[in-house]
Amino acid sequence: MEIKVPQAGESVTEAILAEWTKQDNSFVEKDEIILILETDKASMEIVAEKSGLLTHKHKEGDTVKVGAVLASLDTSAKNPNPGAATGAAASGAASKNSADSKSESVNQEKNTTSTNSSFSSNVKTRVGKIESLQQLQNEPVNKSSVANASTPPKQEVKIELPKVTSTQDLIDTKVPMSLVRQTIAKRLLESQSVTATLSTFNEINMKNVMDLRKEFKDVFEKKHGVRLGFMGFFIKACIEALKRYPSVNGSIEDNNIIHRNYVNMGVAVSSDKGLLVPVIKQADKLSIADIEKSIVYYATKARNSRLSLNDLSSGTFTISNGGVFGSLLSTPILNPPQSGILGLHKIEDRPIALNGEVVIAPMMYVTLSYDHCIIDGKESVGFLKTIKECIEEPSRILLEV
Amino acid sequence: MFDLVIIGSGPGGYVAAIKASQLGLNVAIVEKDLHLGGTCLNVGCIPSKALLESSENFVQASLHFDEHGLEIKNLKINLDKMMKRKSKIVTELTDGIKYLMSKNKITVFNDFAFFVSPTEIELKKTKEKIKAKNILIATGSVPISLPDLNFDKKFIISSSEALSLKTIPKTMSIVGAGVIGLELGSVWSRLGTKVTVIEYSKNIAGATDLQVSKKLKQILIKQGLNIVNEKQVTSAKVKSNKVHIEIQDIKTQKTESDTTDILLVAVGRKAFTENLNLQAANVTVDKKGFIIVSDAYQTNSKSVYAIGDVIGGAMLAHKAEEEGASVVETIAGHNANLVKEICIPSVIYTDPEVASVGFTEEELKFNKVNYKKGSFPFSANGRAKALGSTEGFVKILSHKKTDKILGVHIIGPKASELIGEAVICMEFGATTAELASSFHAHPTLNETIKEAALAVDNKALHM
Numbered sequence: 001m002e003i004k005v006p007q008a009g010e011s012v013t014e015a016i017l018a019e020w021t022k023q024d025n026s027f028v029e030k031d032e033i034i035l036i037l038e039t040d041k042a043s044m045e046i047v048a049e050k051s052g053l054l055t056h057k058h059k060e061g062d063t064v065k066v067g068a069v070l071a072s073l074d075t076s077a078k079n080p081n082p083g084a085a086t087g088a089a090a091s092g093a094a095s096k097n098s099a100d101s102k103s104e105s106v107n108q109e110k111n112t113t114s115t116n117s118s119f120s121s122n123v124k125t126r127v128g129k130i131e132s133l134q135q136l137q138n139e140p141v142n143k144s145s146v147a148n149a150s151t152p153p154k155q156e157v158k159i160e161l162p163k164v165t166s167t168q169d170l171i172d173t174k175v176p177m178s179l180v181r182q183t184i185a186k187r188l189l190e191s192q193s194v195t196a197t198l199s200t201f202n203e204i205n206m207k208n209v210m211d212l213r214k215e216f217k218d219v220f221e222k223k224h225g226v227r228l229g230f231m232g233f234f235i236k237a238c239i240e241a242l243k244r245y246p247s248v249n250g251s252i253e254d255n256n257i258i259h260r261n262y263v264n265m266g267v268a269v270s271s272d273k274g275l276l277v278p279v280i281k282q283a284d285k286l287s288i289a290d291i292e293k294s295i296v297y298y299a300t301k302a303r304n305s306r307l308s309l310n311d312l313s314s315g316t317f318t319i320s321n322g323g324v325f326g327s328l329l330s331t332p333i334l335n336p337p338q339s340g341i342l343g344l345h346k347i348e349d350r351p352i353a354l355n356g357e358v359v360i361a362p363m364m365y366v367t368l369s370y371d372h373c374i375i376d377g378k379e380s381v382g383f384l385k386t387i388k389e390c391i392e393e394p395s396r397i398l399l400e401v
Numbered sequence: 402m403f404d405l406v407i408i409g410s411g412p413g414g415y416v417a418a419i420k421a422s423q424l425g426l427n428v429a430i431v432e433k434d435l436h437l438g439g440t441c442l443n444v445g446c447i448p449s450k451a452l453l454e455s456s457e458n459f460v461q462a463s464l465h466f467d468e469h470g471l472e473i474k475n476l477k478i479n480l481d482k483m484m485k486r487k488s489k490i491v492t493e494l495t496d497g498i499k500y501l502m503s504k505n506k507i508t509v510f511n512d513f514a515f516f517v518s519p520t521e522i523e524l525k526k527t528k529e530k531i532k533a534k535n536i537l538i539a540t541g542s543v544p545i546s547l548p549d550l551n552f553d554k555k556f557i558i559s560s561s562e563a564l565s566l567k568t569i570p571k572t573m574s575i576v577g578a579g580v581i582g583l584e585l586g587s588v589w590s591r592l593g594t595k596v597t598v599i600e601y602s603k604n605i606a607g608a609t610d611l612q613v614s615k616k617l618k619q620i621l622i623k624q625g626l627n628i629v630n631e632k633q634v635t636s637a638k639v640k641s642n643k644v645h646i647e648i649q650d651i652k653t654q655k656t657e658s659d660t661t662d663i664l665l666v667a668v669g670r671k672a673f674t675e676n677l678n679l680q681a682a683n684v685t686v687d688k689k690g691f692i693i694v695s696d697a698y699q700t701n702s703k704s705v706y707a708i709g710d711v712i713g714g715a716m717l718a719h720k721a722e723e724e725g726a727s728v729v730e731t732i733a734g735h736n737a738n739l740v741k742e743i744c745i746p747s748v749i750y751t752d753p754e755v756a757s758v759g760f761t762e763e764e765l766k767f768n769k770v771n772y773k774k775g776s777f778p779f780s781a782n783g784r785a786k787a788l789g790s791t792e793g794f795v796k797i798l799s800h801k802k803t804d805k806i807l808g809v810h811i812i813g814p815k816a817s818e819l820i821g822e823a824v825i826c827m828e829f830g831a832t833t834a835e836l837a838s839s840f841h842a843h844p845t846l847n848e849t850i851k852e853a854a855l856a857v858d859n860k861a862l863h864m
Contacts, residue, residue: 016619019615038619061619061622119695119701119703120703121699123696123737124696125696125727125731126698126727127739127740127741128742129742129743129764133760136770136800136805137800139800140803141803141804145835146834
């Protein structure tokens with residue numbers, strides 16, 4: 001194989017072969033540095049991609065164009081001296097020689113200066129290089145004079161792969177998929193293939209709706225026998241939004257779009273068998289109390305595995321609340337032929353800008369995943385904005401504004 | 402009877418004399434040459450820098466003024482005038498030393514001194530014998546001549562003659578790619594001579610940090626110097642005003658012939674102790690002829706000291722100066738300044754200049770020191786761009802654990818001036834973090850040093 005001058009940045013067209021770190025006709029191991037190129041901007045080390053016998057095609061100091069062949073590597077050649085990288089040994093020896101001669105001269109000076117014991121005084125005003133080096137090597141670190149270690153030098157970081165020593169056999173256990181799981185998997189994959197799902201996000205200040213709930217939850221429970229949750233408000237808000245943006249409540253069938261004058265609201269609930277989505281039929285006709293009652297009814301049924309196929313079918317829109325598990329943000333997957341799904345998330349106190357001031361408010365991110373085939377971006381954003389407005393000012397639900 | 406007699410008035414000798422006078426010693430200095438100042442002032446640092454400046458100006462005017470929108474017609478070299486300027490600078494400085502001697506009431510003998518005893522010298526011309534409590538040998542060094550390349554001082558020359566050529570030679574071969582060979586090679590190459598530098602070892606510029614030495618070689622070759630490594634000149638014969646030389650390839654042993662107008666032999670310098678009669682002072686020398694001294698620059702005889710080139714080590718004027726000042730403090734009974742070898746900067750006045758202090762990367766590797774390094778190119782420095790001199794870089798090496806600066810190596814514009822800050826850092830044991838957190842005026846070339854210090858911890862700002 002040929003070793004060529006690599007492209008080293010847009011404006012660099014040529015480089016200088018600064019140094020062969022591997023001798024001509026030497027055997028190089030994979031990943032060993034063969035040569036050093038220098039450009040106007042930087043110097044770079046060229047590494048052997050494979051092991052083989054190296055043949056130089058240029059000499060040190062040559063100016064070489066990008067793409068020029070610097071050397072060839074006979075990858076069929078065998079290392080004549082396995083176990084010892086011959087090239088490295090040779091070049092190592094070479095550089096050592098040059099350094100040797102230097103240290104010799106240093107040592108010699110030392111001999112002439114301090115080993116002669118015939119001098120009459122012990123005064124010392126001359127400090128040799130090696131002596132200084134020994135002092136420098138033994139000096140303690142002065143924390144205040146060393147740069148803070150926020151960016152340690154690159155080249156020194158060497159991370160070993162942690163070794164796991166396990167005496168047990170490693171076991172992969174295979175268990176059959178439950179039918180519910182199979183259906184879930186099938187439906188999710190199908191959803192991905194038949195829709196062009198896209199998600200849009202918004203955030204809601206939950207303060208007003210929380211205050212409202214706090215104020216009325218006791219009297220509500222007393223009167224209706226169910227607790228007043230947030231789901232009732234969200235379903236009501238959804239119904240209002242679906243009225244304004246009917247395509248979110250629609251679906252595609254062949255080349256037709258189906259519009260509906262009713263809302264069958266799917267509410268995702270978790271059960272031992274996985275996520276189930278019972279459908280509150282004609283939710284648009286129900287009061288908040290009835291909606292809350294329906295949710296409790298289906299949730300109980302789900303926990304007891306009593307949900308019928310009918311309870312789970314004919315949904316036109318779905319709300320999924322990942323917030324109960326602590327989710328901050330997610331992109332729910334559509335349940336075809338439905339075209340929209342609203343994702344609710346956890347409520348957390350966050351600093352927000354309100355009337356030009358930073359205040360802490362209970363905030364929730366909401367997501368609308370939608371089928372872009374039927375719903376345009378403008379509608380989806382408007383839909384989510386309607387929900388935001390209805391929740392932030394619950395009276396809008398009552399007034400349908 | 403003098404308190405101190407100094408033999409040699411180079412930078413080591415004359416600085417020691419002034420210092421001794423300041424410390425209240427009765428001091429005399431002996432100089433064999435007509436002018437004070439030694440090699441440095443007369444046939445070394447100063448005249449070579451004068452010619453380097455003149456020749457560099459010629460290069461700027463002929464090649465680079467155009468870039469600035471400056472057009473020159475009929476640019477010519479007047480070598481005679483150039484040499485006169487050089488001589489004038491030398492004379493001004495040597496006269497300056499003469500003035501300093503008289504100002505400090507130092508007795509000057511223009512004569513050749515040799516030892517009679519450890520406390521007495523004799524002057525050759527006047528036969529005068531001078532007694533002294535202490536004698537300081539600061540006789541410096543002379544160029545080494547090779548056995549087969551004897552100087553005839555006309556065609557086969559040393560650095561001294563290369564500073565005073567009467568005409569610009571067409572071709573010049575230089576033996577040795579050390580500081581002298583590269584600087585004088587640059588001078589004559591810039592003035593139009595076709596210069597070939599022949600170096601025995603694999604790299605140029607001696608013990609310079611390898612990365613710097615390689616960069617320098619690239620740049621000099623680009624400037625037109627022909628540099629050949631791992632070759633030696635085995636013989637030189639002068640026939641009809643040409644030097645015929647034999648050049649041998651060290652690896653293949655093959656020999657080729659060449660002719661050149663001038664052969665400059667610049668293979669180093671040796672201690673100058675000839676006719677000093679050291680035996681009479683009981684002063685010993687090592688195998689290479691350098692005077693053996695203690696860690697306080699004292700020779701075998703307790704009344705005789707030696708400093709500078711004559712004791713070996715880095716043969717640099719500023720090393721001799723520091724040693725001279727230090728040894729006089731010792732002689733005068735003061736706490737002497739420590740002369741730290743690692744803090745001795747060295748400079749090569751090529752273009753761009755090369756300047757270093759401390760350990761090279763190769764020395765650190767060889768001594769198995771854990772080090773960090775950071776470098777910064779002049780191409781990313783605003784001042785360098787404005788100067789039109791963006792080649793080169795600053796490289797800083799520091800101790801991995803303590804971050805103390807171990808070496809600074811610069812190749813770039815005005816490197817000789819930039820290295821000063823690095824020397825101070827090393828003298829006071831600064832870390833790269835301390836250097837990096839110090840102000841550097843903007844826009845200056847010095848900013849590259851700050852950036853290189855930052856780069857040691859990968860925090861360079863302008864890269």
